[in-house]
Amino acid sequence: MHEMGIAQQIIDIAAASIPAEMTGARVERVNLKIGRLSAVVPESLRFCFGIVSQDTPLAGAELAIEETPILARCKDCDTRWTIDEPVFTCTSCGGGRLEILSGRELDIVSIEVAEREP
Amino acid sequence: MTQEIKVVRRVLAVNERMAEQNRRRFAEQGVFVLNVMSSPGSGKTTTLQKTIERLMPATRTAVIVGDVATTHDADRLAVTGAPVVQVNTDAFGGDCHLAAHVIEKAADDLDLDAVDLLIVENVGNLVCPAEFDIGEDARVVVLSVTEGEDKPVKYPTMFRLCDAALLNKIDLLPHLDYDKAKAIGYIRQVHPGMPIFELSARTGEGLGPWVDWLRARVEAKLNA
Ligand SMILES: Nc1nc2c(ncn2[C@@H]2O[C@H](COP(=O)(O)OP(=O)(O)OP(=O)(O)O)[C@@H](O)[C@H]2O)c(=O)[nH]1
Ligand SMILES: [Mg+2]
Ligand SMILES: [Zn+2]
Numbered sequence: 001m002h003e004m005g006i007a008q009q010i011i012d013i014a015a016a017s018i019p020a021e022m023t024g025a026r027v028e029r030v031n032l033k034i035g036r037l038s039a040v041v042p043e044s045l046r047f048c049f050g051i052v053s054q055d056t057p058l059a060g061a062e063l064a065i066e067e068t069p070i071l072a073r074c075k076d077c078d079t080r081w082t083i084d085e086p087v088f089t090c091t092s093c094g095g096g097r098l099e100i101l102s103g104r105e106l107d108i109v110s111i112e113v114a115e116r117e118p
Numbered sequence: 119m120t121q122e123i124k125v126v127r128r129v130l131a132v133n134e135r136m137a138e139q140n141r142r143r144f145a146e147q148g149v150f151v152l153n154v155m156s157s158p159g160s161g162k163t164t165t166l167q168k169t170i171e172r173l174m175p176a177t178r179t180a181v182i183v184g185d186v187a188t189t190h191d192a193d194r195l196a197v198t199g200a201p202v203v204q205v206n207t208d209a210f211g212g213d214c215h216l217a218a219h220v221i222e223k224a225a226d227d228l229d230l231d232a233v234d235l236l237i238v239e240n241v242g243n244l245v246c247p248a249e250f251d252i253g254e255d256a257r258v259v260v261l262s263v264t265e266g267e268d269k270p271v272k273y274p275t276m277f278r279l280c281d282a283a284l285l286n287k288i289d290l291l292p293h294l295d296y297d298k299a300k301a302i303g304y305i306r307q308v309h310p311g312m313p314i315f316e317l318s319a320r321t322g323e324g325l326g327p328w329v330d331w332l333r334a335r336v337e338a339k340l341n342a
Contacts (some may be wrong), residue, residue, distance in 0.1 A: 002214050009129050028120060032129075039249040039275050057133035075187075086274040087307050090191045096310020106249070108125045115119055 006040060007048040011058050014111045018057060027061045027098070029112040035068045037103035042067065056100055070103030133250055136218035139190030140225070140253025142204065147230040150236065150336040153252055156260035157269070161286040163191045163259060164319035166237055170198040172329045177336055178232055183239040184216045184222045191239065203227045215246035218253055235336050244273040254337060256335055262287040264295060267301040270308045282313045284328060290320040 010030060018025050034040050042065045053059050070083040074090035075097040083103070089096050128134060141194075144151050151321045156162050162181070181203045183191045192204035205216060216238060225236070238254065240247045259280040261269050264287055270277045276282065284303050291298065305314055313331060316319050317324030 002249060005217075006129055006249075009132065013127050013129065013131075017123055017321065019123065022121075031122075037275050037278070039245045045174075053295065086271040088274070089307065089310055098310075104275075105130045108127050108129055110122050110124050110126075112120050112122045114121075 003044040003048040004042060004052065006054045007045060010049065010108060011056055013108050015057055017111055019107055019111055020084055021117060025057060025113045027058045027111050028114050029062045029064055031062060032065045033068055033105045033107045034065050034088060035069050035103040035105040038106045040106060054102055062067040068102055068105050071101040073099045075099055133218050136222060137251035137253040140218055140222055145254060149230050149236050149342055150339045151236045151254040153238045153240060153254040153257045154260065155240045155247045155257065156242060157244050157265060160262040161319045162239050162260050163194055165284060165286055166239060167194060167198055167278055168322060170200050170327055173333065174199060175236050177333060177335045179235045179237060180228050180233045181237045181239065182221060184241045186241065189230050196332050214241055214243045215250050216240050216252060217250050221252045234340060248276045248279050255339060256281045258265045258282045258284060260284045260286050264289055264294045267297050268304060270304040274308045277308045279340055282315065282331065285314060285316045286319055288316050288324065289321045
């Protein structure tokens with residue numbers, strides 16, 4: 001369950017991204033991009049995040065996960081397509097020399113921070 | 119009032135930086151690093167024992183082995199005469215993969231100037247290790263004929279990431295109704311062109327082509 005470690009990294013990066021002037025701020029939402037070819041299961045990640053984020057400025061924050069599709073380009077005929085099934089051969093020439101354009105993302109895009117109610 | 123703050127960072131940036139640092143260090147010290155991954159029990163340790171026996175002493179080999187709790191694998195590998203560093207993954211807060219900083223620490227316990235090939239036996243797991251670069255030069259996945267034929271399509275990330283697949287325990291084929299052609303078809307579908315070595319770590323059958331492939335990769339780096 002490496003999702004635990006990944007949740008911890010998300011918290012570290014997000015907490016360090018809260019501007020200094022927003023003291024006492026609470027992170028309401030973390031916007032993530034996770035590729036379908038990454039080795040992360042969103043449900044496990046949410047579960048782990050809920051545990052690891054306790055007693056941090058991210059406690060209770062929502063993980064908004066955009067799952068990005070696997071986009072491939074054939075190095076032989078330049079066809080571009082989206083891979084939905086685990087078949088990594090070119091849909092037009094049948095070749096197997098692919099460039100994976102996207103789908104391996106595991107990125108924090110932004111955080112949404114709220115000032116604590118006075 | 120809510121404010122959106124742009125971050126745009128790779129979540130695993132810390133590991134990726136450490137992996138690059140490892141990679142530079144291994145290049146400077148002239149060490150080829152192989153990351154070996156598989157499900158639990160596919161035969162990583164047995165295959166590596168036999169592989170190291172064939173490589174040593176010409177290729178000076180050392181091993182880092184990740185094991186959740188025991189030293190059994192380290193003991194078995196040490197029989198080959200290769201220096202072995204055992205990493206107990208529990209101590210690093212996760213027991214499903216080896217991260218780059220763990221490899222950095224473990225490598226400090228080895229005399230890398232006297233090593234040509236550093237083999238890392240990763241923790242038995244087909245998911246997590248795929249996400250953690252350790253600074254290796256090549257990755258191989260071991261699967262055995264006692265597992266489902268469809269492992270490659272269930273774990274495409276791992277099979278795409280690897281540079282070769284070892285199909286182990288072929289000595290058991292006569293006793294199983296394993297559809298080897300189907301398994302190989304699935305590997306080719308997920309990673310066309312990836313070399314596949316059919317072998318038995320137990321009998322030694324098929325080990326030659328795999329060891330030759332590895333030796334060629336090591337020599338190509340060391341002579342570069
Ligand atoms: N019949 C047969 N058995 C094998 C072969 N290779 C390994 N085994 C057996 O399979 C079992 C697991 O082998 P290991 O080499 O320990 O597998 P591993 O991948 O290192 O296992 P973990 O480190 O626990 O994930 C042992 O009982 C081995 O003796 C083989 O080629 N044929
Ligand atoms: Mg083992
Ligand atoms: Zn094509």
